[in-house]
Amino acid sequence: QVQLVESGGGLVQAGGSLRLSCAASGRTFSSYAMGWFRQAPGKGREFVAAIGWTGGSTLYRDSVKGRFTISRDNTKNTVYLRMNSLKTEDTAVYYCAADRRIYSSGSPDQDQYNYWGQGTQVTVSS
DSSP: OOEEEEEOOEEEETTOOEEEEEEEESSOGGGEEEEEEEEOTTSOOEEEEEEOTTSOOEEEOGGGTTTEEEEEETTTTEEEEEEOSOOGGGOEEEEEEEEEEETOOOOSOGGGEEEEOOOEEEEEEO
16 A cells, blocks of 8 residues: 655745645555546546656646656655746646555546545645
């Protein structure tokens, strides 16, 4: 069983920055891609970013490109999401997820992820 624990969320003004962390345990973290997703009030969960198992490949949704950066530290079993130039529309619960496929390069498809964290709230005020 894989456990994912997010942290780093909070309240920030528009234009500010936050860094989310997701600590993983329960299997060989370094062999699997990781993703970040978010769900705003009244909306479905959507893809934000993904990183391949080596860290050499990354994917982003268009609206966060140039503002968000996903990274991983396989020595700490942790994946990060650095969020800069935050906008009010970034307000959501952010979830990290672990890919079901070993040695994957990552995917925006939620069905490719079989383990999820509990989420961390990010609120961006105007």
